[in-house]
Amino acid sequence: MEALIVVDIQNDFIPGGALAVPGGDEVIPLVNRLQTRFELIVATRDWHPHDHGSFAANHPGKRVGDSIELGGLQQTLWPVHCVQNTPGADFAPGLNGDRWARVVVKGTDPGIDSYSGFYDNGHRMATGLGDYLKQKGVSTVFVAGLATDYCIKFTALDARALGFATFVVRDCCRGVDLNPGDVEGAVDEMRAAGVGIVDSTELGRP
Numbered sequence: 001m002e003a004l005i006v007v008d009i010q011n012d013f014i015p016g017g018a019l020a021v022p023g024g025d026e027v028i029p030l031v032n033r034l035q036t037r038f039e040l041i042v043a044t045r046d047w048h049p050h051d052h053g054s055f056a057a058n059h060p061g062k063r064v065g066d067s068i069e070l071g072g073l074q075q076t077l078w079p080v081h082c083v084q085n086t087p088g089a090d091f092a093p094g095l096n097g098d099r100w101a102r103v104v105v106k107g108t109d110p111g112i113d114s115y116s117g118f119y120d121n122g123h124r125m126a127t128g129l130g131d132y133l134k135q136k137g138v139s140t141v142f143v144a145g146l147a148t149d150y151c152i153k154f155t156a157l158d159a160r161a162l163g164f165a166t167f168v169v170r171d172c173c174r175g176v177d178l179n180p181g182d183v184e185g186a187v188d189e190m191r192a193a194g195v196g197i198v199d200s201t202e203l204g205r206p
Contacts, residue, residue, distance in 0.1 A: 003138045004038040005117055005129075005159070006031055007145030007152055008046055009095050012081040012088035014146075019081040021147045023174045025092065030172045031144050032096045034200050040101055040136060042129065044117035044145075044155070046082035047089060047105035054113045055080045065178065071112035073121055076178070082107070101136075104129045116154035118162065130162045140165040142203075148175035149186040156195045167196040169203070 009031065011017050014024040035041055048054070053070045056062050056077035066077045082089040091097060104127045106114040114120040118129050133141065141164045143156045152173050159166040168190060175183035187197055 001040065001137045002038060002140045002142065003040040003042060003133055003136070004035060005141055005143045005145075005155060006035070006041060006043040006095075006100070007117060007143060007155055008044055008082075008147070009092050009145050010045055010082055010088065011090050011092055012046075014092050017081070018079045018088055021174050021176055024146050027145060027172050027174055028092055028094045030200060032094075034142075034144055034169060034172050034203075035096060035099065037203055038142070040138065041099055042102045042104060042117075042132070043091070043097060043100050044104045044106055044127075044129070044151070045089065045091065046107045046114075046151075047084050048082050048107045049110050050080075050083050052083075052107065052110045052113075054078050054107075071120075071122055073112070075113055075121075084108075102129075102132060115151045116158045117151070118155065118158040121154075130158075133164070138164065140167070142167045142169055142198075144169045144172035146174055148173045149178075149182040150176060153186040153190055156190050157193055160193050160195050165196075166194070167198050169200050170197050171199050171201075 013021050056064045112120045141159050156168050177183050
């Protein structure tokens with residue numbers, strides 16, 4: 001069975017949001033069309049507490065883009081974003097979630113970030129997504145959403161490591177490219193790990 005994972009298409013990640021991904025809103029109609037091809041769809045969302053350690057504002061003297069150690073890991077500092085129960089954490093307007101079987105929240109522990117939909121960045125705590133997909137008999141996952149070089153990459157790498165045949169639908173993703181070349185580097189890293197990179201037009205009609 002195949003499943004689609006819709007990653008973090010939230011207000012703070014689209015233009016006008018606190019951590020806007022360039023062109024992030026462009027994926028909304030593409031993902032809506034993509035969803036019609038799948039019986040099982042799950043979504044992920046960043047769901048940070050206000051005191052999350054990845055926020056530059058919570059580290060006096062630090063700026064967005066700086067790197068610190070958080071939870072024993074290197075951590076890029078970000079603007080305050082996707083805070084629980086705020087409009088920025090809401091799914092973007094126009095995104096169709098009517099057929100989602102489950103919404104997985106991540107990034108809830110203030111002491112460690114969580115780019116992947118499956119685990120925190122230290123692989124210390126699972127979100128339950130892997131077990132859920134296996135219980136549903138899923139063998140293949142397709143990943144779409146935001147952002148290619150962070151939450152898409154780590155979700156896809158973890159899916160592959162868990163034994164799922166994994167594909168990223170590249171035209172239905174957008175990247176941050178904090179450093180020029182980050183997106184292409186992420187695509188290369190995913191390919192090297194056995195993740196397929198496909199275009200939605202290759203998937204056929206629903």
